[in-house]
Amino acid sequence: MKQMKENTQNIPSRNTEYLVVGQGLAGTMLAFELHRRGKDFVVVDAPSGEKASRVAAGIINPVVFRRLTKSWLVDDLFPILKNTYRELEELLSCPLLYPLKIDKILGKEEAPFWRSKAAENDLKSYIHPEPNDNFQRDGIVSPYGVGQVFNAFRVDLPLLIDRFREFLIQENRFIGKKLDTDDVIRKNGKVQWKNITAQNIIFCQGFRVSDNPLFQQVKFKHTKGQVLDLEIPGLEITDMVNKGMFVLPLGENRFRAGATYRWEFLDTKPEEEATLDLSEKLEKIVKLPYTITKERAGIRPTAHDRRPVIGLHPDYPEIGIFNGLGSKGAMLAPWFAREFARFLCGESDTIHPEVNLLRYYRKK
Structure with missing residues (x-):
């Protein structure tokens, strides 16, 4: 990360708890969980950013047809996902699930x-x-x-993303800009981007995370x-x-x-x-x-082991990632967004070991 290069003229000064980078499915669900907890946050996303969520059919299938087994964690995921999408329907006044x-x-x-x-x-x-x-x-x-x-279920993912963006704009929590990682500064245990200072920055960049120099050790x-x-x-x-x-x-x-x-x-x-x-x-x-x-x-966005990638960087604990939801994102996102929000907000001190970012940083 280098010194900021672009001007900050169109971004008001602001102190916040969380800066969420990306508003595809992952960023949307994490931001919603932070909203549910009354946390202060800002979402930054390029208006024309490419998102797999806009192409995906949003299908939630509880079984794996090839082996006819339950999908991973499905018994835990289903109650949470149904409640979460219904809560979003109420918040955004539109059918989603x-x-x-x-x-x-x-x-x-x-x-x-x-x-x-x-x-x-x-x-x-x-x-x-x-x-x-x-x-x-x-x-x-x-x-x-x-x-x-x-x-099984279908989620209208494009409508979810569009309506939640409208909600963020109304709440003054959205910045339609592309964030360059080189413009992020770590200082005194916090991060600064443009005129925004945050306790944590969480990258939810979809497949673009592969260009993020902070997570090159992750096997995407x-x-x-x-x-x-x-x-x-x-x-x-x-x-x-x-x-x-x-x-x-x-x-x-x-x-x-x-x-x-x-x-x-x-x-x-x-x-x-x-x-x-x-x-x-x-x-x-x-x-x-x-x-x-x-x-x-x-x-x-898919990791090598087909599991999400979630957690805080072991060397830079103010920097986190919520990514790798893959083809089952509509099913995985609600549960893991809730689990990660609980971790970020101090309600839990663990992250599921199969998705924890630290699996890529353990000493051999």
Whole structure:
């Protein structure tokens, strides 16, 4: 970190407890938890910043289909996420959380596997243990029936981010600027950026965190994902359908389909190869004409072990990170934002060991 280089003319002087950098899903949820605790904070984010949250479908799926197991920590996450999104709906006066059923199209030999794993892995709170062998929907190819997840959700992430930004602006807690790490100064146990002095600065920068010199020791392995917006006249489904990809109904013949996973990429632009890949998978599920109305791509912030990265820097305790939520961000963010806020505010002295930033700094 170097001396400040840009002028501070448009940023009023301010002392605050927390400076949150980034207002994607992670920054939004952490800021909300600080708000719930009555803490003073400011969020800074570039108005045109690229966010995976704006591309993500916001699906909360409690099971891992490949092994048919519970998703990591799901029994702890679900009560908190439902309460948190409902509280946000009340605060922001808009619907955000939608109950969702998922119809997993089964292959020829998958029905026995579904039955056995439903019992073996104690999934009764989330899935129907008996597959539906008579599942039929016009336009959907499902010769061997489906297994159904009945306890899933969809979160309208773009609306959440937009409305929460409006709330922050109304509360005088938002600065629409890009923060350059070189402009951050550590001084007397605090941090200063422009005319703002804070007790802690927390970086919630999404995949851009890889450019942050403070966290170069963290092993990030971001993934690029692409989705398609579709029109499919005549496809009358109300549940999400899944077989190697998801097809999510949005109403009025509109659907979203995805998503791809790429570990090597150059930018956030949609790619023709990914569109072709999704189209091929879609045509194995849906036997109706469709029109691609939009292609969207984003980069999921992901750590090497697929776990979030949360905590305070071991050498600079006034500097923290809340990142790496990955493809399950809509499910993970509420619980871990609450846990990190509790830690920051002195309500707890621990961070879950699997997500703790210190896992990258332990001596070998």
